[in-house]
Amino acid sequence: MKKLLFGLLLSISISAFAQDKTTLSGYVRDAETGEALIGATIFIPSSGKGAYTNEYGYYSLTLQAGSYEVGYQYLGYQPRTEAIELTQSLRKDMELALAENSLDEVVISGRASDDNVQSAEMGVTRMSISEIKKVPVLFGETDVLKTMQLLPGVKPAGEGSSGFYVRGGGQDQNLILLDEAPVYNPSHLLGFFSVFNGDAINSTKLYKGNMPAEYGGRLSSALDIQMKDGNSKDYGLSGGIGLISSRLTAEGPIVEDKGSFMVSGRRTYADMFLLLSSDTTIKNSTLYFYDFNAKANYKLSDKDQIYLSGYFGRDKFGIGNNFGLDWGNATATLRWNHLFNDKLFLNSSLIYSDYDYKIELTPVNASISSGIKDWNLKEDFSYYANNENTLKFGVNAIYHNFIPGEVSNITDPTEGTSILNKKVEERYALETAAYFSHEWHPSKRFKMNYGVRYSNFAVLGPGSFYDYDAAGNVTDSATYASNELVTQYGGLEPRITASYVLNPEQSIKASYARNRQYVHLLSNSTATTPTDVWMPSTNNVKPEIADQLSLGYFRNFDDNKWESSVEVYYKDLQNQIEYKNGADLFLNDNVESQLVYGSGYSYGLELLLQKKTGNFTGWVSYTWSKTMRQFDEINEGNPFPARQDRTHDISLVGMYSLNKKWDFSAAWVYYTGDAVTFPSGSYVVDGNLVPLYSERNGYRLPDYHRLDLSATYFGKNPDSNLNISLYNAYGRKNVYTIDFQASTDNPGTQEAVKTYLFQWVPSVTYNFKF
Amino acid sequence: MKNISFVHLLLFSLLSLSLLSSCTEVIDIPLEDADRKVVVQASLYNVPGFSQVVLMQSGSFYEPGDYPLLSDAAVTISDEEGNSQLLEETQAGVYSLPSLIGKEGMKYQLDIEYNGENFQSGSLMKSAVQIDSVSFEMGEEAPFREAGYVMQVHFTSKNPSDTYLKFRLLVNDTLINRLYLYDGSLPRGGAGQYSFLTASFQKGDRIQIITESLDKEAFSYFDQLSELTGDAFGPPSAAPANPKSNLSGGALGYFAAVAASLKEVVVP
Known part of the structure; x- marks a missing residue:
C-alpha cells in the first residue's frame, strides 16, 4: 500500500508542477478574537473553484498565475472579497468579522453557500457553537450532544439524555472526540448534561457512519x-x-x-x-x-x-x-x-x-x-x-x-x-x-x-x-x-x-x-x-x-x-x-x-x-x-x-x-x-x-x-x-x-x-x- | 454488612435518589396474553415430608391467580444407582411419596409426562450446610428496610467457592416469601456469612432459618428468578427474560435436589 500511496503522491505532484500554477494558502480567523474558522469557504467566483479551511483554519488553493477576485465566507460572518494578484504562490491569512446581527441579511457575493449540494460529503452535519446556542435545551444549558439529536438519523438515548444512537447503532459505537481525544463517557449527572461546555467549544462535525479514512475505531459515527x-x-x-x-x-x-x-x-x-x-x-x-x-x-x-x-x-x-x-x-x-x-x-x-x-x-x-x-x-x-x-x-x-x-x-x-x-x-x-x-x-x-x-x-x-x-x-x-x-x-x-x-x-x-x-x-x-x-x-x-x-x-x-x-x-x-x-x-x-x-x-x-x-x-x-x-x-x-x-x-x-x-x-x-x-x-x-x-x-x-x-x-x-x-x-x-x-x-x-x-x-x- | 449485595443496594438507592424529581402515574398498557405454559416446581429434600413436585399452568399477567393445576401426570424420580420411584398425586397437581427422601452426594433425575409432553431434568444433592452462629445488630431505617435488627448468619462449608445457598425464613411461624441467595463463587469478604439486609427483626421474634444447599444449575435458576421478583438489588434489567429452567422440554420452573438444615433462634 505504501508503494501505491507514494506513486499517487508522485503522479499528483508531477501533474502539479507540470503546469504554471501558484498556490494561495493561509489561515481564516475571526477578526475580533483570532479564533480559527473551521470549514470556512474560499472560492473564486469566476472559475467556480474553491476550498475549505481544515480543523485549524488552514486552506490551500492552487490556481494559474493571474488576478482573481477571491471570496472568503463563513456562516454568521460578513463575507469578504479580495482582489488578489497571483504571480507566485502567496500566503494570505484572512480575518472575517461577525455579521453585526442576524437581522442583516447575509449577502453573499458570487455564490451562496451550496456546499451541501456541491461537496463530496454525505451523512455529515457541521454546526458552529453560535448555531447550537440558539436551540432551546433542558436546564437552559447549551448542549452540543442534545442539539445533534435534533438531526435526522441521530436519536436521544432517553428523556433529557446526552447519550445518542446514530442510524441504529449503540451508544458505544459513537467516536466522540474533543480536540482529537476520545471521550469515553460524555455524560454528567446520568446523562442530563453532556461533558461539553458550550462556552469552550468552537465547532462540531458529525459523520453518521460514512467517515473519511482518517477516523476509525467506532461503527456508527464520529463526532x-x-x-x-x-x-x-x-x-x-x-x-x-x-x-x-x-x-x-x-x-x-x-x-x-x-x-x-x-x-x-x-x-x-x-x-x-x-x-x-x-x-x-x-x-x-x-x-x-x-x-x-x-x-x-x-x-x-x-x-x-x-x-x-x-x-x-x-x-x-x-x-x-x-x-x-x-x-x-x-x-x-x-x-x-x-x-x-x-x-x-x-x-x-x-x-x-x-x-x-x-x-x-x-x-x-x-x-x-x-x-x-x-x-x-x-x-x-x-x-x-x-x-x-x-x-x-x-x-x-x-x-x-x-x-x-x-x-x-x-x-x-x-x-x-x-x-x-x-x-x-x-x-x-x-x-x-x-x-x-x-x-x-x-x-x-x-x-x-x-x-x-x-x-x-x-x-x-x-x-x-x-x-x-x-x-x-x-x-x-x-x-x-x-x-x-x-x-x-x-x-x-x-x-x-x-x-x-x-x-x-x-x-x-x-x-x-x-x-x-x-x-x-x-x-x-x-x-x-x-x-x-x-x-x-x-x-x-x-x-x-x-x-x-x-x-x-x-x-x-x-x-x-x-x-x-x-x-x-x-x-x-x-x-x-x-x-x-x-x-x-x-x-x-x-x-x-x-x-x-x-x-x-x-x-x-x-x-x-x-x-x-x-x-x-x-x-x-x-x-x-x-x-x-x-x-x-x-x-x-x-x-x-x-x-x-x-x-x-x-x-x-x-x-x-x-x-x-x-x-x-x-x-x-x-x-x-x-x-x-x-x-x-x-x-x-x-x-x-x-x-x-x-x-x-x-x-x-x-x-x-x-x-x-x-x-x-x-x-x-x-x-x-x-x-x-x-x-x-x-x-x-x-x-x-x-x-x-x-x-x-x-x-x-x-x-x-x-x-x-x-x-x-x-x-x-x-x-x-x- | 459488606457483601456484594450491599454495594448493589447502595448503587440502586443512588439511582433512585437521582430521580428525585420524578413522578409516577398508573398507565394503561395493553398486554397480550401468551399461551399457557407448564410450570414445574420440583424439590427433592434430604429430610422426610418436604419433597414434592407441583405442576400448574401460567396465567394472565394483570389478573394473576388463575393457574390451573395439572392432574394425571406421570412423575418419576430416579437416582444414578438405578432406583426409580413413581410419585402419587396426593392432591390436584401435587405429586409425592411419603418415602421420598434424597441422599447427599447423589445425582437425581426427574421425568414428567403430561398430556403427551415430556419434561426432564437432573440435579445433584450437595452436602447440607449448618449454621454455626447467628448474630444481630441494630440497623437504622433505610430506603429498603425498616428500623430493627439485622440478622447475620455464620456457617462453614467444605468447598466455600462451590457453595450455593437459598435461605427460607419463618418468623413467628410465618413464611417470608422472599429469595435470600448466597453465591459462594462470588468474590466476597464475608465468605461463610450472610446478612439479611432487607429484613428487620424485633426483640423476641422467633426465627426459623432453613438453609438449603443447591447445585449450581438449580441455584442459577433462583438467581435469575430473583431479578424478576424484585429480590435482587440493582437497577432493573433493560431486557428482562424468563429465567433459564434446568428442565428440558420447554417447561418453566425448576427441579432442585435440596440438602436442608434448620436453625432456630430468638432475637435477644
Whole structure:
C-alpha cells in the first residue's frame, strides 16, 4: 500500500508542477478574537473553484498565475472579497468579522453557500457553537450532544439524555472526540448534561457512519468537537449564571497575534435543592459536577504552531455520609501543526484520555473502582496537490489500558475480620492504524472522496486468558507475560463517497464505508450509568464490524436559502454483543463467559429541510427507520427490534430574530416509543409472583413528544443576554420507565406504573461578556 | 454488612435518589396474553415430608391467580444407582411419596409426562450446610428496610467457592416469601456469612432459618428468578427474560435436589 500511496503522491505532484500554477494558502480567523474558522469557504467566483479551511483554519488553493477576485465566507460572518494578484504562490491569512446581527441579511457575493449540494460529503452535519446556542435545551444549558439529536438519523438515548444512537447503532459505537481525544463517557449527572461546555467549544462535525479514512475505531459515527483557541487579540471574561449551573471563561493573548489561551469552568449546584428535603439522608447528600476546559496555542513561526488542550471533569454523588460515587474524564492533547510548504500540512498529536469511576463506602472503608486509560499518537498529513486532488494520509497508535474493576476493603471497623481485596485483571492492547484518502474532483460535476484504513488490534499481556464452553465453564486457560501478544485482529476498512452535480441546485451522492470497532461498552441499563465497563476485544470477544451503504439526493431552493436532502441507508452489523440471561457481571473474572454474540442490521430514510440564513432559521427533520438484532441465544434465535428501533422520528426547530433585542426559538420532537420487553403472563414459584415473558422487545413505550421554548433578551451590550426557556412546554408526561406492580386499588391484580421525569422545566440564565 | 449485595443496594438507592424529581402515574398498557405454559416446581429434600413436585399452568399477567393445576401426570424420580420411584398425586397437581427422601452426594433425575409432553431434568444433592452462629445488630431505617435488627448468619462449608445457598425464613411461624441467595463463587469478604439486609427483626421474634444447599444449575435458576421478583438489588434489567429452567422440554420452573438444615433462634 505504501508503494501505491507514494506513486499517487508522485503522479499528483508531477501533474502539479507540470503546469504554471501558484498556490494561495493561509489561515481564516475571526477578526475580533483570532479564533480559527473551521470549514470556512474560499472560492473564486469566476472559475467556480474553491476550498475549505481544515480543523485549524488552514486552506490551500492552487490556481494559474493571474488576478482573481477571491471570496472568503463563513456562516454568521460578513463575507469578504479580495482582489488578489497571483504571480507566485502567496500566503494570505484572512480575518472575517461577525455579521453585526442576524437581522442583516447575509449577502453573499458570487455564490451562496451550496456546499451541501456541491461537496463530496454525505451523512455529515457541521454546526458552529453560535448555531447550537440558539436551540432551546433542558436546564437552559447549551448542549452540543442534545442539539445533534435534533438531526435526522441521530436519536436521544432517553428523556433529557446526552447519550445518542446514530442510524441504529449503540451508544458505544459513537467516536466522540474533543480536540482529537476520545471521550469515553460524555455524560454528567446520568446523562442530563453532556461533558461539553458550550462556552469552550468552537465547532462540531458529525459523520453518521460514512467517515473519511482518517477516523476509525467506532461503527456508527464520529463526532469531532474542536475547542476554542481563545482570543489572541484581547483579554475577555465571559460566563453565565443559571438556576442550577454557572460558567466562567477567561481568554486572552499570550503574545498578541502569536498565541492565546482559554480557560473555562462550570459547576452545577443541583444539590442545593436536596437541602429542601425533609429526609435527613437526602439532606446530607451531594449531587453535582464540575468541569474545566483549558487550551493554549502558540505560533512558533509562520509554519509552526503548537496547541495544548485539556479537559477535566468530575461528577460527585453521595448519600448521607455513607456512600460516595465519583467519576469523570480527563483528556489532554498536545498538537503541533507544521507546514512543510504551502501544500503539505502535518499535524502531530500526542493524546491522553482517562475515564474512571470510584464508589466509596465510608462505614466499611471500602471502595470499588474501574476505568480506561489511553495513550494515543497520531500523525496526519494533508497534501493539497491541486484543486482536483487533496490527499490525506497518516498513522495512529493507541495504547489502551482497561481497568475492569477493583474492590478494596482494608478493615471492617466492627468486626475486624474478613478482608476483601478483589481485582479483575487489567487488560492491555495496542490499536494501530494507517490510512490514506483522496479527495478527487475529476470534473466540475463529479467529485469523490475515497480511501482506505487498515486497523490492527493487538491484545497484550500480562494476564490470564480463558476459553469457555457453551455453558460458560472454563475449558482452557493461558497466562501471558508483559507485552506478550495474546491475539490480534485487523483488517481493511474501505470508504468512498461520490457526488454528481445534476445542476447548481441539485446533486446525487452515494457512499459506502466499513468500520471496525475493538473496544466495547458493557451496559445493562438504558441510562448512562458510571458503572458501565469498557472492555477490549479478546480471544473470546471479536471486533465489531459495520458496513454502511447510503444514497442521497440534495437540493437547494430559492438561491440556496433553503437546503434539503433525502438520504437512505442500509447498515449491516457483525459481532454485536449482548448479555446472557441472568448474566453476572459485577467483578466477574469470567465476564466474557456471560456474553453472547450476534448480528444486526438497520435501514432508514432521512429527510431534512433547512433554512440557514435570514431572520427566521431552522429545520425540519424526519427519519423513518428499522433497527434489528439477531442472537441465537435470545428470543429463540429470531431477530428482534433493538431498543432504539424508533420507526418515526421528527424534529422541528425554529429560531426567529424579532429585532435587536429579542430572539425566540422553539423545538418540537416526536418519536415512536422504544421497543421494550413487557410480560405476557404470570406464574408462581415458591409463593413469588413471576412475570412471564414471550418476545424480546415485543412491546412499545408510548410515543414521545415534547415542545421546548426559549426567548433571549439582549441588553445594550450585545454580548450579554438573558435567556428564559421552558422545557416540555405543554407538560406531556413522557414515559421514562414502566414498572409493573401489585395494584393497591384493585387488590389481587397488577397494574402498570409509568415514571416520568420532567413535566415542565423552566430555566433562566444570564450570559455576560466583558 | 459488606457483601456484594450491599454495594448493589447502595448503587440502586443512588439511582433512585437521582430521580428525585420524578413522578409516577398508573398507565394503561395493553398486554397480550401468551399461551399457557407448564410450570414445574420440583424439590427433592434430604429430610422426610418436604419433597414434592407441583405442576400448574401460567396465567394472565394483570389478573394473576388463575393457574390451573395439572392432574394425571406421570412423575418419576430416579437416582444414578438405578432406583426409580413413581410419585402419587396426593392432591390436584401435587405429586409425592411419603418415602421420598434424597441422599447427599447423589445425582437425581426427574421425568414428567403430561398430556403427551415430556419434561426432564437432573440435579445433584450437595452436602447440607449448618449454621454455626447467628448474630444481630441494630440497623437504622433505610430506603429498603425498616428500623430493627439485622440478622447475620455464620456457617462453614467444605468447598466455600462451590457453595450455593437459598435461605427460607419463618418468623413467628410465618413464611417470608422472599429469595435470600448466597453465591459462594462470588468474590466476597464475608465468605461463610450472610446478612439479611432487607429484613428487620424485633426483640423476641422467633426465627426459623432453613438453609438449603443447591447445585449450581438449580441455584442459577433462583438467581435469575430473583431479578424478576424484585429480590435482587440493582437497577432493573433493560431486557428482562424468563429465567433459564434446568428442565428440558420447554417447561418453566425448576427441579432442585435440596440438602436442608434448620436453625432456630430468638432475637435477644
